[in-house]
Amino acid sequence: MAQTxxxxxxxxxxxxxxxxxxxxGPVPGSAIVRDLDLPRxxxxxxxxxxxxxxxxxxxxxxxxxxxxxAAFEIxxxxxxxxxxxxxxxxxxxxxxxxxxxxxxxxxxxGSETLYLLKExxxxxxxxxxxxxVGVRLPASLTATGRSILAxxxxxxxxxxxxxxxxxxxxxxxxxxxxxxLVTLLRSERRQGWSEEDGMVTAGLRSVAACAxxxxxxxxxxxxxxxxxxxxxxxxxxxxxxxxxxxxxLTTALSGVAPAGWF
Numbered sequence: 001m002a003q004t005x006x007x008x009x010x011x012x013x014x015x016x017x018x019x020x021x022x023x024x025g026p027v028p029g030s031a032i033v034r035d036l037d038l039p040r041x042x043x044x045x046x047x048x049x050x051x052x053x054x055x056x057x058x059x060x061x062x063x064x065x066x067x068x069x070a071a072f073e074i075x076x077x078x079x080x081x082x083x084x085x086x087x088x089x090x091x092x093x094x095x096x097x098x099x100x101x102x103x104x105x106x107x108x109x110g111s112e113t114l115y116l117l118k119e120x121x122x123x124x125x126x127x128x129x130x131x132x133v134g135v136r137l138p139a140s141l142t143a144t145g146r147s148i149l150a151x152x153x154x155x156x157x158x159x160x161x162x163x164x165x166x167x168x169x170x171x172x173x174x175x176x177x178x179x180x181l182v183t184l185l186r187s188e189r190r191q192g193w194s195e196e197d198g199m200v201t202a203g204l205r206s207v208a209a210c211a212x213x214x215x216x217x218x219x220x221x222x223x224x225x226x227x228x229x230x231x232x233x234x235x236x237x238x239x240x241x242x243x244x245x246x247x248x249l250t251t252a253l254s255g256v257a258p259a260g261w262f
Contacts, residue, residue: 026064100232106144113145143208147194151218211249
């Protein structure tokens with residue numbers, strides 16, 4: 001097959017993305033030029049195109065570059081086509097059985113939470129939820145979404161929620177300002193799980209914890225939802241359950257969690 005004039009640019013783009021994926025943090029543009037042996041001018045032009053498409057993030061104050069949200073979304077898309085659902089299903093089922101509450105596995109899809117799996121407890125009256133498989137909800141409101149957002153870089157969070165207008169509310173609860181969201185994410189990252197009380201549906205509570213892939217990126221989260229006035233398991237048991245499931249999925253994916261995370 002004859003090589004088109006755009007093929008070298010495509011190859012260089014993939015080389016840059018692969019290079020950034022293998023780095024532990026943001027890197028200077030000069031390092032990309034040197035390590036990949038690329039022309040300086042065309043490399044910076046290429047980086048700008050990747051920035052415009054969301055695949056690369058530029059930190060101007062540090063003059064460094066890192067993977068952007070679009071690259072993260074492609075990785076998540078690959079995982080949800082098989083490994084996540086296959087490995088996550090028995091863990092979601094275990095949560096629902098052990099805690100006698102509704103359990104989910106969800107991922108981040110842009111600024112929304114996308115639910116991949118859902119299991120209802122075998123006993124008792126199931127809680128009526130809007131979070132069915134395939135449903136998308138604002139990630140800023142769901143425990144599932146925020147547990148993943150809490151492990152993205154500040155630049156990635158800014159890209160997803162650039163201003164207050166990008167945040168929506170379903171009830172009277174939830175972060176209505178970007179600064180509120182950032183503060184909440186920082187707090188939930190420190191404690192190791194996310195929670196929401198009435199932000200999606202009044203009277204319902206959820207707790208979630210995320211799993212990580214081999215690069216250390218958060219790829220999915222387990223959540224458990226229950227009626228605030230009729231919990232079948234203790235809050236502590238729910239937290240322990242979702243964190244245990246997140247740890248097991250991370251291990252199954254050969255993932256790397258933050259030091260001491262589990």
